[in-house]
Amino acid sequence: MAGHSGSNATRPNGPLVWVHAPPPDAQAEVAELLRQLDDRDPDLTILVTGQNSVPDWPASLPDLPDVLCAAGPGEGLRPSTAFLDRWRPDIALFYPAHLPASTLSYAGARGTALFLILPDIPKAWRSRWRIGAVANRQLLNRFDRIFVTAPDGAAQLAAMGLPRDRIATCKPLSRGSAVLRCNSAERGALGALIAGRPVWLAACTRPAEDPVVVAAHARVLRHAHRLLLILVPSDPERGADLARRLRAEGWLVALRSDNEEPEAETQIYVADQEGEMGLWLRLAPVSFLGGTLGANDGPDPFQAAALGSAILHGPALGPYADRYNSLGDAMAARLVRDEISLAEALSELLAPDRAAVMARNAWDISTEGTKSTDRIVERMLDVLSESETA
Numbered sequence: 001m002a003g004h005s006g007s008n009a010t011r012p013n014g015p016l017v018w019v020h021a022p023p024p025d026a027q028a029e030v031a032e033l034l035r036q037l038d039d040r041d042p043d044l045t046i047l048v049t050g051q052n053s054v055p056d057w058p059a060s061l062p063d064l065p066d067v068l069c070a071a072g073p074g075e076g077l078r079p080s081t082a083f084l085d086r087w088r089p090d091i092a093l094f095y096p097a098h099l100p101a102s103t104l105s106y107a108g109a110r111g112t113a114l115f116l117i118l119p120d121i122p123k124a125w126r127s128r129w130r131i132g133a134v135a136n137r138q139l140l141n142r143f144d145r146i147f148v149t150a151p152d153g154a155a156q157l158a159a160m161g162l163p164r165d166r167i168a169t170c171k172p173l174s175r176g177s178a179v180l181r182c183n184s185a186e187r188g189a190l191g192a193l194i195a196g197r198p199v200w201l202a203a204c205t206r207p208a209e210d211p212v213v214v215a216a217h218a219r220v221l222r223h224a225h226r227l228l229l230i231l232v233p234s235d236p237e238r239g240a241d242l243a244r245r246l247r248a249e250g251w252l253v254a255l256r257s258d259n260e261e262p263e264a265e266t267q268i269y270v271a272d273q274e275g276e277m278g279l280w281l282r283l284a285p286v287s288f289l290g291g292t293l294g295a296n297d298g299p300d301p302f303q304a305a306a307l308g309s310a311i312l313h314g315p316a317l318g319p320y321a322d323r324y325n326s327l328g329d330a331m332a333a334r335l336v337r338d339e340i341s342l343a344e345a346l347s348e349l350l351a352p353d354r355a356a357v358m359a360r361n362a363w364d365i366s367t368e369g370t371k372s373t374d375r376i377v378e379r380m381l382d383v384l385s386e387s388e389t390a
Contacts, residue, residue, distance in 0.1 A: 009068050009069070009070055011045070011047075011068075011086065011087050011088065012045050014043055014044070014045060015044055015045065015090045015091075015384045015387070015388075016044075016045040016046070016047055016087060016088065016089050016090055016091075017037065017044060017045070017046050017047070017089065017090065017091045017092075017093065017380060018047045018048075018049065018087060018089035018091065018092040018093070018112075019034070019046065019047070019048045019049070019092075019093045020048075020049050020051075020072055020092065020093070020094050020095075020098060020100070021049060021050055021051040021055075021072055021094075021095065021097065021098040022048075022095050023095055023097050024057075026095055026117070026119070027057050028175040029172075029173035029174060029175050029369070029373070030048075030093075031058070031061050031064050032173070032174045032175060032373055033173065033373050033376060033377060034046055034048075034064060034065055034067065035064065035065060036373060036374070036377045037065075037377055037380065037381075038065035040377060040381060041381065041384075044384075045068065046065070046067040046068065047067065047068045047069075047070060047087055047089065048067050048068070048069050048070075049069070049070050049071060049072035049073075050069075050071060050072055051072050051098045052071065052072065053071050054069050054070055054071050055069050056069075070087075072098070072100065073100055073103045074100075075100055075101070075102050075103070076102055077102065077106075080100070080102045080103040080106050080107075081106060083103065084103070084106055084107055084110060084112075088110075089107065089112050090112065090113065090383070090384060090387055091112065091113045091114075091115065091380050091383055091384065092104075092107055092112050092113070092114050092115065093115045093116075093117065094114070094115070094116050094117070094143075095116070095117055095118075095119075096116065096118055096119075096122050097122070099116075099139060101139055104139070104142045104143075105142060108142050108144075111387075113144050113145075113383045113387075114142055114143045114144050114145075115143065115144065115145050115146075115147065115376070115379075115380070116140070116143045116145075116146045116147070117147050117149070117173070117376075118146055118147065118148045118149070118150070118153055118157075119149050119150060119172070120149075120150040120153060121150065121153060121156045121157075137160050137161045137162065140157070140160065140162055141162065143166065144166065144383075145166055145168055145379060146162070146166055146167050146168065147168050147169075147170055147372075147375075147376055148167060148168065148169050148170070149169075149170055149171060149172045149173070149372070153169070154167050154169045168375070168379075170371075170372040170375055170376075171368050171369055171371065171372045172368075172369050172372065173369050173372045173373045173376070174367075174369035174370045174372065174373040175302075175323075175369065179278070179303075179306050179307065180277055180278030180281065180303055180306075180307065181278050182276065182278035182279035182282055183279065186276075186279055187279055187282055187283065190261070190262070190279070190283060191283060193261055193262055193263070194228055194262055194283065196226075197226045197227070197228050198224055198226060198227045198228070198350050199227075199228045199229075199230065199283060199284045199285070199286075200217075200227070200228075200229060200230070200284055200285075200286040200287070200288070200346055200349075200350075201229075201230045201232065201280050201281065201283075201284035201286070201287040201288070201309070202229060202230070202231050202232065202287075202288045202290060203232045203277060203280065203281070203287055203288065203289055203290055203299060203304070204232060204233075204234040204289065204290040204291050204298065204299050205231065205232065205233055205234060205288075205290035205291075206234055206290055206291055206293075206294075206295045207238070208293070208294060208295075209290050209291075209293050209294075209295075209314075210231070210233070210242065211339075212293060212338065212339045212342065213229070213231065213288060213290075213339075213342070214229075214231075214246065214249075214251075214268070215339040215343075216339045216340075216342035216343040216346060217229045217267075217268070217343075219339065219340075219343035220343050220346050220347050220350070221267070223347070224347070224350055227267075227350070228262060228266060228267065228268075228269060229267065229268045229269070230262075230269045230271055230280050230283065230284055231268055231269065231270050231271065232271045232272070232276075232277065232280060232290075233270070233272060234290060234291065236257070236272040236273060236274055237272075238272070239255060239256070239257055239270050239271075239272020239273075240255065240257065240258075240272070242270055242272075243255040243270045243272075246268055246270070251267050251268050252265050252266050252267045252268070253266070253267070253268045253269075253270060254266045254268075254269050254270070255270050255272065256269065256270060256271045256272050256273050256276075257272045257273055277299075277303070278307065281303065281304050281307040281309050282307055282308075284309060285308070285309060285310060285349075285352070285355045285356075285359065286309065286310045286312065286346060286349045286350070286355055287304045287309040287310070287311055287312065288312040288313065288336070288342060288346075289301060289304065289311060289312070289313045291316070291318065292313040292314035292315070292316050292317060292318070292324075293314035293315075293316060293337075294314070294316050295316060295318075296316035296317070296318045297316075297318045297319075298313060298314075298316070298317065298318050298320065298324075299320075300320050300323065301313065301320060301323050301324050301327055301333060301362075301366075302320075302323055302365075302366040304362070305327060305332065305333075305359075305362035305363055305365060305366035306363065306366045306367060308359045308360075308362075308363060309359060309362070310333075310334075310349050310354075310355040310358040310359045310362065311327060311332065311333035311334070311358075311362055312333070312334050312336050312342060312345050312346070312349075313333060313334075313335065313336070314335070314336060314337065315335060315337060323366075326365055327361075327362055327365055327366075330361050330362075330364070330365045331358065331361055332358055332359075332361035332362035332364070332365050333358075333362060334349075334358070
């Protein structure tokens with residue numbers, strides 16, 4: 001994809017997908033959709049527009065494929081046709097908050113396939129238009145496909161008079177928890193070293209959380225004598241000092257950055273190297289996610305969920321509160337508040353059957369949106385293929 005942005009960007013040759021003004025709470029799911037489009041067709045050009053300005057949110061996502069960014073079209077014949085003449089989109093994707101009616105009409109007449117993602121029937125529509133009102137129906141009838149994620153959304157659209165063959169129901173889209181990678185050789189070697197031992201992970205811990213985690217570990221060790229804690233500090237630079245302090249307290253510690261391995265007697269393995277979280281999540285069936293006992297800045301829980309780890313976390317859920325809450329509602333994650341509740345939860349989940357049920361629930365929740373995103377991506381690629389063969 002092209003990497004230019006701004007008002008001077010030019011349209012490359014080839015098919016172009018235009019995404020217009022996704023609201024802030026949908027930008028993560030749009031980013032994931034764009035990643036999947038790029039994976040499936042790297043030669044595809046993506047254009048993202050803001051309502052009245054060049055959007056800046058794509059630049060804040062370092063793992064987002066390069067896209068073209070520009071200001072959206074204004075209303076009316078002249079700005080709409082100028083925008084469409086310049087960009088000639090093959091597919092346009094919209095959200096209900098910003099629907100430029102004239103541009104939709106002109107784009108559809110030119111052969112642009114129009115998609116709408118509809119999380120819910122907006123309240124503004126309900127207050128301004130009676131269900132089935134002509135203006136509302138005409139606007140929505142311009143879309144070739146409407147993807148409805150609200151449970152009762154399809155029925156409401158049908159009540160407005162929209163053809164059912166244009167309505168597709170789906171779960172909320174994936175917000176992007178790509179499975180973390182790991183070195184398979186390292187996984188095999190470490191797995192062999194700790195085989196037969198109960199293992200748990202404390203990931204991304206802050207300094208104030210380290211004593212809580214270690215105290216909980218000590219409690220559980222009273223009845224699970226071979227239990228191994230993999231401790232991953234949020235700042236790898238803390239690893240060596242953390243290992244020294246733990247050893248001074250009498251713990252048997254191995255330090256990853258010193259190329260030490262967890263031996264049979266090791267009680268705590270301080271894993272202080274960057275980019276290895278995928279490895280530790282695969283090795284530990286139970287994970288406590290740090291930054292949640294007060295820092296309010298914990299990691300994305302879907303990354304742990306997608307790798308089959310039962311999840312424990314504190315009450316400070318930070319930017320991923322919706323994900324932690326959805327996992328909790330599905331009995332796929334458990335809230336802990338201190339060393340006692342952490343130790344109690346850990347003791348229960350050391351039973352493999354309990355951890356497996358919780359991990360399965362977490363996997364189901366973390367991946368349910370992937371099918372919806374796949375479905376939209378697949379439909380976009382089908383439309384592009386059809387236009388190429390027409």
